[in-house]
Amino acid sequence: MSEREHSGNGAHGNHRPGLGERVDHIGSSAQEIFTEARDAVADLQRTLDIKGRMERHPYAMLTAAAAVGYVLGGGLLTSLTGRLIRVAVKIAAVPFIKEELVNIAQNTLSGFSARASEPKPSAETSSTSGASGI
Amino acid sequence: MEATQQLKQKAREVEERLGPQIEEAKKNLNDLNTRIKSFIRERPGMCLLGALAFGFIVGRIASRR
Numbered sequence: 327m328s329e330r331e332h333s334g335n336g337a338h339g340n341h342r343p344g345l346g347e348r349v350d351h352i353g354s355s356a357q358e359i360f361t362e363a364r365d366a367v368a369d370l371q372r373t374l375d376i377k378g379r380m381e382r383h384p385y386a387m388l389t390a391a392a393a394v395g396y397v398l399g400g401g402l403l404t405s406l407t408g409r410l411i412r413v414a415v416k417i418a419a420v421p422f423i424k425e426e427l428v429n430i431a432q433n434t435l436s437g438f439s440a441r442a443s444e445p446k447p448s449a450e451t452s453s454t455s456g457a458s459g460i
Numbered sequence: 461m462e463a464t465q466q467l468k469q470k471a472r473e474v475e476e477r478l479g480p481q482i483e484e485a486k487k488n489l490n491d492l493n494t495r496i497k498s499f500i501r502e503r504p505g506m507c508l509l510g511a512l513a514f515g516f517i518v519g520r521i522a523s524r525r
Binding site for chain 1: 464496497500501508509511512513514515516517518519520521522523525
């Protein structure tokens, strides 16, 4: 058995670490933990890149933060959430509806212009077609 | 045909009348957007915390109802 092992229980060893030594040991351990924690925080910051994200998408980040706060505030399972989701779906559908309306308007206008450019049938042809038609 | 011409004329008049106002409003909105974005970029932490707090308060109010 080594001297170090004996010093664990303090009964057999000649060398017992003094208070100063223990304090040094605790201090160095604390320093190590602090360094590791700082590195971990720096890694997390690099991974999340919150500053960069705030630079690129400021509104999206603020919305996300507000959403996190809303959930933390206990608003997730409320009627307001349902209403908000419905409004969000409607807002998301606006571009599609707009596109459809524009398409319909274009088709209608092109139909009008095509009809306007067609030559009007004369009275004679209309009367004969009317007679033979029915 | 005359009705179409009148309609076109009306549309042109409206566009001429409202065009500068719309442009002005667009410019103001762009300006405001730029200012808000620069404010957020200068103080990202504060803005994030503010948004978080705002969401929290809204969530609290919603859960009490």
